[in-house]
Amino acid sequence: MPGAGKSTAGRHLAAALGWRFVDADVEIEQRIGLSIRAYFEREGEQAFRDLEQQVIAELVQIRPPIVLATGGGSVLREANRRALKENSVVVYLRASPEELFRRLRHDTQRPLLQVADPLRKLRELYRDRDAFYRETAHFVIETGRPSVPTLVNMILMQLELAGVVPDDERPLPGSLPSRSRR
């Protein structure tokens, strides 16, 4: 969901592992030379989704190891759900609409939230998308209200338990985000 922490936690996770970090939204903005909000206003949501699909298809082909933060709406298209699930290990950072509203109530950049009642919009997005996020994810992490470093450690522990990240790649508690070995 928008505001779940994909960009923030993703960047810290990559730094902790010494892996490359790529944010699909940033990649899109670099290609179009506009903010996503401006592009939405000028070309509409479907044009953005077409571009997003093209970018996701390319980014999942980058040679690992990388941490990829997707846009919140990338799960809306079946092609993206498949590309992500088949080519990567997907973590769903779950948060309630109420918690997301607390984080984003002053946001001016997320086009879908520039409405009279953003909490209501977040509830609608959650209702429409939660099943897609679950279908796409290999792991679900409840973000609740931990600090970002704690959240990153929760993700690392989950990946380590699943054998995605070897034990010796996990930084010691308190050392986040620090490691850069590659």
Ligand SMILES: Nc1ncnc2c1ncn2[C@@H]1O[C@H](COP(=O)(O)OP(=O)(O)OP(=O)(O)O)[C@@H](O)[C@H]1O
């Ligand atoms: N676990 C967390 N606890 C508290 N605040 C958080 C947490 N994760 C992210 N935030 C804050 O919420 C805001 C949104 O986070 P972020 O930009 O990482 O979300 P996102 O998932 O990338 O959203 P989008 O899909 O719109 O790109 C930021 O201000 C960030 O600092």
Ligand SMILES: O=C(O)C1=C[C@@H](O)[C@@H](O)[C@H](O)C1
């Ligand atoms: O949740 C969404 O649909 C979006 C989230 C952002 O990451 C951006 O990709 C864009 O603002 C759309």
Ligand SMILES: [Mg+2]
């Ligand atoms: Mg983001």
